[in-house]
Amino acid sequence: MSGREEGGRVLSTRAPAKVNLTLHVLGRRQDGYHELESLVVFAGIADRLELRPGPELSLQVEGPTAVAAGPTGDNLVLRAARALGERVPGLRAGAFRLTKNLPAAAGIGGGSSDAAAALRLLAELNNLSVRDGAVFEAARATGADIPVCLEPQARMMRGVGERIGPPLGLPPLFALLVNPRVAVPTPEVFRRLGKVPGELGPSDHPKVPAGQGTAALRSAVAAGRNDLEPPALAAQPIIGAALARLRALDSCRLARMSGSGATVFGLFDDCRAAARAARVLRAAEPGWWVKPTVFR
Numbered sequence: 001m002s003g004r005e006e007g008g009r010v011l012s013t014r015a016p017a018k019v020n021l022t023l024h025v026l027g028r029r030q031d032g033y034h035e036l037e038s039l040v041v042f043a044g045i046a047d048r049l050e051l052r053p054g055p056e057l058s059l060q061v062e063g064p065t066a067v068a069a070g071p072t073g074d075n076l077v078l079r080a081a082r083a084l085g086e087r088v089p090g091l092r093a094g095a096f097r098l099t100k101n102l103p104a105a106a107g108i109g110g111g112s113s114d115a116a117a118a119l120r121l122l123a124e125l126n127n128l129s130v131r132d133g134a135v136f137e138a139a140r141a142t143g144a145d146i147p148v149c150l151e152p153q154a155r156m157m158r159g160v161g162e163r164i165g166p167p168l169g170l171p172p173l174f175a176l177l178v179n180p181r182v183a184v185p186t187p188e189v190f191r192r193l194g195k196v197p198g199e200l201g202p203s204d205h206p207k208v209p210a211g212q213g214t215a216a217l218r219s220a221v222a223a224g225r226n227d228l229e230p231p232a233l234a235a236q237p238i239i240g241a242a243l244a245r246l247r248a249l250d251s252c253r254l255a256r257m258s259g260s261g262a263t264v265f266g267l268f269d270d271c272r273a274a275a276r277a278a279r280v281l282r283a284a285e286p287g288w289w290v291k292p293t294v295f296r
Contacts, residue, residue, distance in 0.1 A: 009053060011124055015117035016046040016152050017102050017177065018109030018145065019258045019265060019295055022224030025193060027200035033160045034190060037205045039224065041170065041295040042152040043177065047102050047114055049077065051121040053094040057081055063100035068183075069111075070104065076115035076142060083138035084122055092125050103289050105183035107232075107259030109145050116149035154296060156208065171214045172294050174274045176266045177258075178246060178281060179289040180238045184261040192231030218267060222254055232261035239264060245284065249277050265295075 019041050026035040047063070059072050069075065077096050085091045096118060102110035119139055123130050130150050139146040144161035156165035206223040209216040233240045239262050246255035246266040251273040255266045268274040274292040282290050 010050055011121045012048065012050040013117045013120055014046040015049055015110070015113040017043040018113055018149055018152070019043055020107070020226065021221045021256070021295070022205065023226040023228055023259065024205050024224065025195065025227040026203065028195035028197050029200065030198050032197060034195060035159060035200055036157065036161070037203060038157045039154070039208055039221065040148050040157050041154045041173065043108070043175070043295055044293040045101060045177065045291050047110060047117070048099040049114060049117040049121065050097045051094055051118070051125065052097070053092055053125055056095065057093045059096045059098060061098045061100060063098070065100040065103050068104040069100050076111040076146070077118040080115035080118045080138060080142045080146065081122060083141045084119060084134065087134040087138055088126065088128070091122065093122060103179045103181070103263065105185065106179050106263040107184065107257065107261045108177065108263045109149060109259065112143050112145035113149045113152070115139070115142050115146050116152070119150060168208060168210065170208070170217055170296070172296050173214065173217070174268045174271050175293055175295050176246065176268065176274050176277050176281070177263055177291045177293055178242050178265070179263040180242045180285070181287060181289060182236050182238055182262045184232050184236050186260040188235055189228050189232045189260040192234055193228065218253060226257050228260045229257045232257060236262055238262070242288070245281055249280065251277060
């Protein structure tokens with residue numbers, strides 16, 4: 001990476017929560033990785049990342065959930081930046097400042113979205129397209145969920161995360177994100193799933209309707225599933241309690257876990273219903289992370 005400064009120019013971007021509306025595990029490949037199909041959307045709630053160009057690559061983390069983000073030196077933001085620097089000689093970088101609003105190890109891709117945001121900012125600084133092969137390969141080398149976060153729009157994600165479908169242009173979904181303040185290690189969830197290497201099943205994901213409105217989209221999501229939900233509930237039964245809380249709300253149309261947990265989501269008819277549900281749930285569980293939002 002080069003040390004060229006940019007005269008105080010500061011770049012910034014959002015790093016929105018990534019939510020798996022569905023997550024089908026088709027099996028485990030011979031290399032040990034799991035083959036997935038997932039309908040991915042992005043929430044209105046997000047972390048925020050700034051980049052001040054300069055001679056040294058660094059990261060400062062602040063915000064409501066900064067402590068849970070772990071050691072700065074191992075943060076995916078720096079790992080993604082280094083991965084891009086290995087692929088782009090003379091890459092200009094600088095000092096990152098990350099404001100953490102999303103919980104860590106929560107199944108909503110907070111760290112992956114942060115890393116993708118870093119790659120977007122570095123691409124902008126270095127006059128690269130976010131679709132440049134070096135940017136995509138740096139994303140893929142840093143983490144399986146990072147490629148889909150490079151351009152945060154609703155898409156199908158397949159394989160181990162490297163096969164990204166085109167933007168789907170779905171209608172907005174009004175939602176409530178709930179995390180009961182527990183971390184669920186993804187490797188443990190996949191271990192509990194118990195897939196044998198070499199056993200791959202066929203695709204059975206419901207077709208995602210295009211241009212048919214919210215009701216059709218919700219029906220398609222309801223016809224899908226999250227295969228990681230049962231093993232995650234076995235690891236952290238409180239996830240089941242969070243789902244039960246959501247499903248007990250009269251206005252909740254669908255409740256499911258995102259990713260490998262522990263965050264769950266509920267879908268509602270409009271923003272007012274989601275906001276009312278948030279008030280009810282915060283009163284019942286004041287220690288939980290509860291955020292009304294919109295999925296797109």
